[in-house]
Amino acid sequence: MRVLSSELKEHIGKEAMIQGWLHKKRLLGGLNFLTIRDRRGLVQVLVENKDEIEKLRGLQIGTVLEITGNVIEEERAPGGAEIHEPALSVMVPVTDEPAIEIDKPISHKSEHLDTLFEHRVLNIRNIQEQKIFRIRASLTRYIREYLNQNEFIEIDTPKLLAEATEGGAEVFTLDYFGKTATLAQSPQFYKQIMVGAFERVYEIGHSYRAEPSATTRHLTELTMLDIEMGFVIDHDEVLDMVGNMTKHVLKAVYDEHSADLKSLNAPELKLEEAVVPRFTIAEIHEMYTKATKTDTTSEKDLTPDEERWISDYARKQLGTDLVYAVKFPAEAGKFYHKFDDEGTVLWGDLLFRGLEIATVPLRENNYQKMIDQMKSAGLDTEHEGFRAYLSAFKYGLPIHGGCGFGIDRLVQKTVGLANVKEATLFPRDINRLAP
RNA sequence: GGGCUCGUGGUGUAGAGGCCUAACAUGCCUCCCUGUCACGGAGGAGAUCGCCGGUUCGAAUCCGGUCGGGCCCGCCA
Numbered sequence: 001m002r003v004l005s006s007e008l009k010e011h012i013g014k015e016a017m018i019q020g021w022l023h024k025k026r027l028l029g030g031l032n033f034l035t036i037r038d039r040r041g042l043v044q045v046l047v048e049n050k051d052e053i054e055k056l057r058g059l060q061i062g063t064v065l066e067i068t069g070n071v072i073e074e075e076r077a078p079g080g081a082e083i084h085e086p087a088l089s090v091m092v093p094v095t096d097e098p099a100i101e102i103d104k105p106i107s108h109k110s111e112h113l114d115t116l117f118e119h120r121v122l123n124i125r126n127i128q129e130q131k132i133f134r135i136r137a138s139l140t141r142y143i144r145e146y147l148n149q150n151e152f153i154e155i156d157t158p159k160l161l162a163e164a165t166e167g168g169a170e171v172f173t174l175d176y177f178g179k180t181a182t183l184a185q186s187p188q189f190y191k192q193i194m195v196g197a198f199e200r201v202y203e204i205g206h207s208y209r210a211e212p213s214a215t216t217r218h219l220t221e222l223t224m225l226d227i228e229m230g231f232v233i234d235h236d237e238v239l240d241m242v243g244n245m246t247k248h249v250l251k252a253v254y255d256e257h258s259a260d261l262k263s264l265n266a267p268e269l270k271l272e273e274a275v276v277p278r279f280t281i282a283e284i285h286e287m288y289t290k291a292t293k294t295d296t297t298s299e300k301d302l303t304p305d306e307e308r309w310i311s312d313y314a315r316k317q318l319g320t321d322l323v324y325a326v327k328f329p330a331e332a333g334k335f336y337h338k339f340d341d342e343g344t345v346l347w348g349d350l351l352f353r354g355l356e357i358a359t360v361p362l363r364e365n366n367y368q369k370m371i372d373q374m375k376s377a378g379l380d381t382e383h384e385g386f387r388a389y390l391s392a393f394k395y396g397l398p399i400h401g402g403c404g405f406g407i408d409r410l411v412q413k414t415v416g417l418a419n420v421k422e423a424t425l426f427p428r429d430i431n432r433l434a435p
Numbered sequence: 436g437g438g439c440u441c442g443u444g445g446u447g448u449a450g451a452g453g454c455c456u457a458a459c460a461u462g463c464c465u466c467c468c469u470g471u472c473a474c475g476g477a478g479g480a481g482a483u484c485g486c487c488g489g490u491u492c493g494a495a496u497c498c499g500g501u502c503g504g505g506c507c508c509g510c511c512a
Contacts, residue, residue, distance in 0.1 A: 024472085031469035048469075060463090076470060097463055099445055104461085104473070111441070114504050119446090169511065186512090211510060212436060222512060304508080356512070406512030419505095420512090431503080 003071075006040040008081045011071040016083065018043055019091065021125065022063040024103045027053065035103070036065060041127070044082040045069065055088045061102065062125070064092035102126045108422055110216075120426060120435060131260040133425060136411045138256055140204055142249040143225060150241075152200040152227065157190035159183055159206060165385035167334060167377075170210035172220075183208035186404055188336070191228040192363060193392040195400045199230040204407065214430055216419040217355060219408060221428035225358075228402035235338075235346040235362045238401035239324060242350060242360050243276035246322060246410075253414065266416040267353065272319030278348070280327040284310050300329045308354035315353075324360070325349040335377040336370070338362040338401075350403070353413045362401035367393040 003016040020038035027033075032047040034056075045067055047053045056063070069086030099119050100106070106116060106123045116123060123129050144154065164171040164182045172183040186207050194201040207224045232238055254261060254269045279287075285297045288306045296303060302310070302325055314323035326348040333345035338361070340346055347361035364370050370393050374381050381390065411423035421427035426435055 026471045026474060027468090028471060028474070029468040031471075033471050033474090035472080044472080046470080074470090076472090078472065097445070099462095101446070101462060107447075110505055112447080112505095115446075207512080209511075213510065214436095214506085215508085215510090216506075218511070224512060301510090358512070404512060409512060 004040045005036070005038050005043045005079070008043055008071055008079065008083075009073075012073045012081055014071055015068065016071045017066065017068040018045075018083065019066045020064070022056070022059070022061055022065055022094075024061070025056070034067075036067060037125070037127070042078065044077045044079070045086050046077075046082055046084050047086055047088070049085070052086060052088050055090060058095060059090065060094045060097050062094040062098055062122075063090060064094075065089065066091050098122050108417065110418060113419060113421060117421065117427060117432065117435075124425065128263065131257070131264055132411070132415055132417070132423060135253060135257050135260060135415060136407075136423065138253050139249055139410060139414065140225075140407060142252045143204070143245065146245050146248050147200075147202050147227065150200070150245075152202045152229070153194075153198040155191070155194055155198075155201045155203050156205065157184070157187040157194075157203060159208070163385055165189075165383060165389075167379075170212075172208050172210045185209055186224060187226045188404075189389040191226050191402065192336070192397070192400065193389060195228050195230040196392045196395065196397050199398070200228070202227045212430055216421075217409060217412075219420060219424060219427055219429055223407040223424075225405035225407055226402065227405070228363075228400055230398040230400040232362070232399055232401055235326075235348070235401060238362060238403070239278070239326070239348050239360055240275060242358060242403045242405070243322065243324065246350065246352070246358075247271050247276070250321075250414065261415070264415050266414065267321075270315055270319050270321045276322045276324050276350070277314060277318055277320060278324040278326045279310060280344075281325055281329065282327070284325055287313070300332050302349070302356075307349075307351055307356060311351050311354040314351075321353050323351050325351060333361075335373045335379060336363055338364045338399075346401075350405075352410065353416075355409055355413055356406075357409045357413065358403045358405035360401070360403040362399070365393065365397045365399045 002019050003011055018036055020036040022034060023037040023042060024035035030048060032053050034045040034047060036043045036045060066089040067083060067086045069083040071081055072084045073080065074082045100122050102122055102125045106126050106129050108116065161182050161184050166185060166188050169185045171185050173180050184207060187203050187205065191201055191203060203226045205224065207222055209220055229238065229241065250269055250271065281302065284302060284306055285299060288309050289295050289297055296306060310323060310325065314320050327344040328347045330339060330343050330345060333339060333347065338346045345361065347359060349356050350358040350360055364373060370390065371381050408420045408423050412420045415423065417423055421429065
């Protein structure tokens with residue numbers, strides 16, 4: 001029976017068999033220490049028999065080993081226990097020298113990110129690096145738990161589409177048996193259609209944007225959480241749902257991964273306000289202009305510096321890492337958004353530690369108003385690409401709203417990473433398609 | 436798409452016209468070492484300085500182009 005690293009202490013005084021990767025060698029001559037890595041962590045093995053250590057001659061870090069020996073309580077060993085008098089068996093020999101050193105901290109400096117992604121296969125074996133992606137897995141797990149508990153149905157919608165009808169972002173095109181297909185920039189139409197069946201739906205999937213953006217917050221292939229809920233009372237209900245979910249998920253992850261987050265130098269979580277506070281775009285422009293003497297009052301959207309400024313303000317003045325920017329000017333809206341009487345879009349941007357992580361709008365649900373808004377946006381309502389979408393409205397959609405939520409950005413800001421790509425295993429950007 | 440920057444052994448850096456036949460750290464190889472945990476010590480291999488062209492008696496170093504990286508802005512998740 002294989003014993004995992006975290007279970008070693010339970011086997012003190014007995015013989016145990018472990019399997020894992022050779023992580024580190026410290027050869028002192030008559031006294032040799034091996035560190036073995038498995039999915040739970042590390043085990044130290046003390047090798048005094050020269051014949052056993054000779055089995056590793058010519059083999060590199062990463063060699064897969066099976067080791068059987070006596071488990072000894074030893075306070076000098078990391079973890080308080082180690083294996084003595086081991087018998088080594090090489091399961092998979094590795095003779096190629098790893099290109100990077102995995103037992104040491106992997107550099108996340110911006111100028112080293114290319115090396116990081118080029119050698120991802122190896123650096124993901126670094127314990128510290130793995131923590132980012134264990135935290136990422138927990139974030140999406142808690143999101144699913146929260147939404148499932150609130151009667152949301154998880155759906156999967158196609159990413160191969162006939163053509164781009166949603167508008168907005170640039171899309172990728174590809175050959176599809178002689179026809180031209182596009183990659184979905186979001187599940188927007190499909191999730192709204194599904195409100196007509198399930199009321200509450202969500203999807204965690206990939207979206208593709210052909211925007212030539214070269215920034216620390218853009219990917220061409222991103223992971224989005226799309227939520228849509230019907231029969232809402234007003235925009236505030238949607239803002240509250242998304243805000244409360246985010247708070248719940250962050251608290252749960254900070255609770256479960258407190259040690260990991262600390263070791264990654266993640267910021268302390270601040271969520272003192274009962275609900276996520278809201279400021280209108282106009283208010284933020286005014287506050288920012290007053291505070292920085294940089295006039296932004298004629299901007300329609302927030303500038304990246306305003307996003308950072310209002311987040312900083314919310315953290316310091318209100319004790320919260322989450323803040324909403326609401327009531328966007330009408331020209332910022334799309335044809336499927338709902339507009340209020342004051343001529344603003346019922347749309348909220350959820351900001352987390354200086355970065356927009358979600359857009360949270362209310363949708364127009366009236367069939368005739370949709371037709372009108374599409375026409376005034378210059379769209380052809382008879383277009384084949386709108387038929388299924390519009391028929392969902394024709395056959396009855398309740399008032400609904402939801403969000404497009406950037407999972408990669410959530411992970412980035414939770415951990416405190418400078419670049420969204422660091423929160424992604426194999427990031428796709430304007431220049432990178434491999435590995 | 437616009438602007439600004441950076442490319443030197445596997446990895447991270449130093450060198451900024453001749454001292455470079457390119458230095459240091461780490462990794463790798465050989466040897467020594469009985470409590471290491473960034474182990475320590477001795478020795479060794481490993482880079483024509485991204486690529487192409489130019490200036491110069493002489494270029495890693497200056498200039499032009501090109502390719503690749505990074506950051507900011509626009510746009511957005």
